[in-house]
Amino acid sequence: MSPIDRRMLYHVNWPLVGILGALFFIGVLNLYSASGVRLGEGVSVEPYYQKQVIWGTIGLFGMMAFMTFDYRRLSSVAWPLYAVTLLLLLAVPFLGKTIYGARRWLDFGLFSFQPSELAKFAVLLLGARILSAEPERLDLKRLSYILGLGLVPTLMIIKQPDLGTGMLVLLLLGGLVLYRGIRPWLFRTLCVLLPLVTPLAWFGLKDYQKRRILAFLDPATDPLGSGYHILQSEIAVGSGRIFGKGFLAGTQSQLRFLPEKHTDFAVAVLGEEWGFFGMMILLSLFCAFLYQIAMVARDAKDPFGSYLAAGVFFYFFWQVLINMGMVMGLMPVVGVPLPFISYGGSATLVNFSLLGLVLNVSMRRYLFKQT
């Protein structure tokens, strides 16, 4: 088959592309303000927004690259990719370089690379492949098998340590499992068991992670320590009130009371400067974005495509939920960025590429099987 069919171009899901454009635009605009710092007179802006535009452009190519081939081919790469990911993750503790106290990067000379980013994609692919072939709702055996497959890379990532990404991988797979559906009795049992077992995970957490959770439960205990992030973020969002303090006028961000303001807490800058009004626009855009992806999953030509789209749905859904929840003080501080709003090179590339995958599924929905 020819890589790109004119008919397919016609069927590109333009609404989804439009929403993506809007989100990315808001993200870059907000990043301009979020990377500004006031020192004396005027605001000096660090050039994160420029880099983000460059990464967006690269992401656009990634997106197009992911649209060129028939997604069904990916089914056959699922297992090998999973194996490679595990190998790379295994290599990280020995060969990786340490940044910010965590060993997450593999240095390839020209660029460094996070195997954990690849893990998200590998698990998504493998989950879609296995689950799309499940004839029945999952019983305990199949569930354990699939979750077991996910747990291996998850634990390796958490050990790096990178709790955020590790959780994201597992949640992604969990979402896919729920999308497939599990046996009602099993579902009910899990509903009872999970809340009982989860607290046990407390003992596996590192001290700083425990502190973050405690600080989340009661930020006032240590307003200058672990609770600081949550408190300052809530102050930023809350002080935006209805229409915000205005572009480049957020005191929490410009005077650097807000930590990590161009990465994890970038949306707090938006909340401060554009207020409830701006936040509701952003929230609506994210919901429309997720809805479009859900529709792609519903309308996909074949189960594999549907599960791929659902996987991407969960990939974005969890990040939006965790990041915005954290910024609004509904969740403990976990290093999960907000897609298109937080600054991040490889994350932008991955986001665009995964969306390319969804567009790929979407535009091939009317094609009959080719032999």
Added chain:
Amino acid sequence: MKSLHNAYGQEPPRLGVSLLQCLIFGLFCLFAVRLWYLQIHLGPVFTEKSRNNQLRTEYLFAPRGFLRDRNGELLAVNEPAFVLGLVREDCDDIPATLSKVSEWTGIPAERLKDVYTRNKPKVKPFEPLILVPDLDFPLIAKVEGASVRWPGLDILSRTRRKYIYGHLLSHVLGFVAEANESEMQADPSLSLGDFVGKQGLENRLDDRLRGAKGRRLIEVDVTGRRLSEELQRQPRAGEEIFLSLDLSLQQLGHRVLEGKAGAVVVLDPDTGEIHALVSEPSYDSNAFTAGLSSAQWAELRDNPMHPLQNRATQGVYPPGSVFKLLMAAAALHEGMVDPKETVQCTGELALGNHVFHCWKRGGHGTVNFQRALVESCDTYFYKLGLKLGVDRISSYAKLAGLGDLTGIDLPHEKPGLVPTREWKMKRYGVRWTKGEDLNLAIGQGYTGLTPLQVARLVAALINGGKVLKPQLIRGMQPEVQGTLPLTPDQAAVLKRAMIATVEDPRGTCRRVLTPGVVVGAKTGSAQVVRLTDELKRMGDSVPYKYRDHAWMAGFGERDGRRFVVVAMVEHGMHGASGAGPVVKAMLDALFLGKRELPPRDVDGAERPAETAKRLTLDAVEPKFPDLPQELEGAQ
């Protein structure tokens, strides 16, 4: 659609798609509600918090008002002082920093730690906590040199109150010291390290002297860097106040009382202005501003001579014969006494089965009103006491303001005591006896007065009965608090008797005779204990603590200027010899110009060449303008 999927054998799970839709709906609702809650419901709260983050209020100290004497001599000024503060937020190792400071200053590490923990909760974030209140220059150099290695340490410049004549005026000026917790609670404008007046005029005039702090709003970023500042309120300097005191008289009073315990009051009987208020021994006001060590404090507190007590306003002493002035006034006004009438003094008076003695064993013989005062005949006044009775005596005493606060602008004034029938019943549950009338008449027994009250009494006797509030501030409107009823004739009789006490060859106050000046006076020797025969035999070698208190209360008059001078010397034995020289020295200084300015305790403040305010202020002084020595000489 369905058919399409059917062609491939499997549909996308319908429940799964519904799940996705539910998740989106849930996400939207959750965040919409949370955003409403944070931004609209709690918006004002968070706006306030973000302002608190961004804006800091800085207070600008207002210089405390200077104090000057009536001639413009500076008494209390401010001078720069340096303190060592610690900004906790900038300091990364507080225990190490504290021990370093201890090493530099020699202050025990324990004490610094104590200062730190005690003050920690009171200091706002990014505000310095004062560790060492007084840095000398070598220490400043040391701290400055090491400031890079010890972030958070900060040398702050403050002003410190200085009393130029620390010992001379401590009982009047009092002192300032750092505000304590309850003072800060009572006055929200005070913050840690602020000085407030604790004693004396510094305390009473604190509101006027302190001025008002300025306020500056500073915009800061997270590191505390200042981005902009806005002056919201200029500091308003404290008021400069001219006291009614005359520094040279004050100095003289201290010198003549040196080594004794006593008090001198010089009062203008027409305005109530106090020209000297001396209490010996005294203390150094400056010791308190730098922070008193507990050893220094214990020494002052436990000193048997009680240097902290202001004897002029807080010392309550039996007035002895000085009280006879009030008796005389009461008797004259009641018509109980005819100045020509005589009484026979045999040296004793029997009442019931008790014999009351006159101080002069052999008796005074035939005594009239004036002679009774001149020679201080007890017998005469015993009889007067019997005639008047406690009720009338105490009501006249009350009219003269005795047993009441004078209202002088000094804290902790004592009211003294003039006994009444009711008071004794209430206090002891026993009825007043006739014998006590006699004791009361000669100023013994329960009666206790402060030197200031006696001065006010004498002023009322010669100014036509006006009981004035003693003023410590120059140029105040005289404040009449009461009237001692006395017709001009009666007043003249009494005054003549007082003058005779000085001028008569037999007068008890001959010692204060001053050429060219009309002087009237009355002595008093107040018994401290009932003298036993044994003590009496010892004569002048009675142990110090059993000796009588010596009083002399008098006035001097020349060229329309007149002053009341009262001196009280604790255990000074005899009024004339114990207190007389003090009164004499004051009169000489007041009327003969024998005065000099004292040496200063503190350098720094320049003596003013001329005081501009002075002449205008003097214009409002009534009748007897007290011209400064230089001007008088020039005329």
